Amino acid sequence: MQKKKSSIGWRNENKHPSLSEVFSSVSxxxxxGIWKKLFAFTGPGLLIAVGYMDPGNWATDIAGGAKFGYMLLSVIFISNFFAIILQHLALKLGIVCERDLAQACRDHYPPFISxxxxxxxxxxxxxxxxxxIIGSVLALKLLFGIPITWGVLITAIDVLIILFFQYKGFRYIxxxxxxxxxxxxxCFSFEIISSKPEIFPILKGIVPNPEIIKNSRSFYISIGILGATVMPHNLYLHSSIIQTRDYPRTIEGKKMAIKYATIDSTLSLSLAFFINAAILIISAATFHKTGHTEISDIMDAHKLLTPILGSSLAGVFFALxxxxxxxxxxxxxxxxxxxxxxxxxxxxxxxxIRRLITRLIAIVPAMIASIVYGEKGTTELLIISQIILSVQLSFAIIPLVNFTGDNEKMGSFVNGPILKISAWLITVIIVFLNLFLLYDTLLG
Structure with missing residues (x-):
């Protein structure tokens, strides 16, 4: 029997707050005071920005800079713009509907679809x-010479570290x-200064170049950068952790929360843009400039940084x-x-228990690949993980854009015409490019 509706537009009643142990816990x-309120809302955006600078993004940025210099900076810039829009929708869903994206899907779709x-x-x-895991394992090998297999086991210990900070409070995390x-x-500021990039080519690279589409190789790498821009779990995460703030659950309170949360998100994603751009710029200024245009592997990039830049710290900062x-x-x-x-x-x-289950699922294939194939196997697993994320992305973006554009669910906070068109256009582009990348990787 269907539950009684508790709010307009939802099939089921939402009885539990998202992350109940920290819900509305940050005052x-x-x-x-503008600055005090902005400081209070600062934090969730930083957690979201992490997904845009994870190890999975490094390979495409390194490959793009080594092969095409600064030309693909415009792709990173456009990707960041897409991310800002979608994360704004995620935080708005959480604030207005008081549901995270997972709860919203459960309360909207039939049980089987949910x-x-x-x-x-x-x-x-x-x-x-x-x-x-792969990123941490490679870093441990580069910094301390720890074998890949042992590095995989060491990464399981971080469960205890995470639990410690979770119990201390959300602000600690x-x-x-x-x-x-x-x-x-x-680390990347040091790398950029050491690589001595050219300013004018960087500025030129931020402007979209038609050559990106004309050249099949640059177009393929661009799809890799753009397709891996928005991590699907980030949309679920943002719609939840924004509710840790203790703002008034009124129309005016929600308007205020959306305003400051969007500022936090935009500034944090700007940091992510800087880091992703820095990886590409360093790759362009070192590998592309010296003729090492085929570099696309994290380990190979690390090996070449020190001799090219002439500083032993270059490799250390990269690994750190x-x-x-x-x-x-x-x-x-x-x-x-x-x-x-x-x-x-x-x-x-x-x-x-939750962390242990998730980590074991990831550790098993990483361990098998490290034992059988070594470094090459872990690199290939990194690529496979990005393909899986690309497939899932569509199933997170489409419900999000649909919910935030629904008048019944959002009321006066519903996406305006320009935002609605922009959101669906971004969705179509990302979905198409992810499908194209998936097809080309598996069958191309």
């Missing part, structure tokens, strides 16, 4: 976790993520940034897994 000042979406989402989270992002920024990136993604992946399981099927597991 927002009542006075009208269950299918949950399975697909769990697969994508496992794939994302696989990319995080945000602080750890901010510290790791700051570490990545320092990779380790910070992998660990950061682990934190957000843990939260996303909890949100998805609780949101879709309303099952609550203890965090350590």
């Amino acid at each position: 927002v000042p009542k006075q009208k 269950f299918s979406l949950w399975i697909l989402c769990e697969i994508s989270i496992a794939a994302c976790d696989l990319a995080e 945000e602080s750890v993520v901010a510290a790791l992002i700051f570490t990545i920024l320092i 940034a990779l380790l910070a990136s992998g660990q950061n993604s682990t934190l957000t992946g843990t939260l996303a897994g909890q949100i998805v399981m609780e949101g879709f099927i309303n099952i609550k597991l203890k965090p350590w």
Whole structure:
């Protein structure tokens, strides 16, 4: 028997707040101080930005810079713009409807469809976790010479670290993520200064070049960059963690929350743009400039950085940034897994059990690949994980754009005509490019 509707536009009643243990736990000042309110809403955007600088993005940025210099900077810029729009929709859904995207799917779609979406989402989270493991494992090998197989086992220990910060409070998690992002920024700032890139070609690269489409190779790499832009779990994550803020659940309170949350999200994604652009710029200024145009592997890039730049610290900072990136993604992946399981099927597991299950699913293939194929196997797994994420992306974007464009669900907060058209256009582009990339990878 169908449950009684509790709000307009939803099939089922939503009885449980998202991430109930930290729901509305971060205070927002009542006075009208802009900077204090902005500080109160700062945090969720940083957790989201992590998904745009995870190890899975490194290979395409390195390949693009090595092969085509600064030309594909425009693709990273456009990708970042798409991300800003979609993350704005995700936070708006969470604030207005007081549902995360997983809960919204459960309360809108029939049980069978909702269950299918949950399975697909769990697969994508496992794939994302696989990319995080590989990134951390490669970083451990580069920094300390730890064999790939042992590195895979060491990554299981981070379960305890994550649990410690989860119990301390949500602000602690945000602080750890901010510290790791700051570490990545320092590392890449050093790399950019050391590589001495050319300013005018960089500025020229931000402007879209028709050659990107004309050249089949540059178009293929561009699809890889654009197709892996929005991590599907980020949309579920953002729609949930924005509800950790204790803003008034009124029309005016929600308007205020959307305003400051969007500022937080946009600024944080701008940091992600800088880091992704930095990877491509460093690759262009070192590999492309010296004729190493076929570099696309993280390990190969690390080996060449030190001799080309003439600094032993170049490789160290590169590996340190990779380790910070992998660990950061682990934190957000843990939260996303909890949100998805609780949101879709309303099952609550203890965090350590949830994390252990997700990590084991990712560790097994990583361990097999490291034993049988070594570094090459882990690199290929990284590519496979990105393909899986590309497939899942459509099943996250389409419900999000549909819900936020629904008058009954959103009321006065419904997407305006320009935003609605833009959102669907972005959706069509991303879905088409992901399908094209999938087809070309499997059958091309």
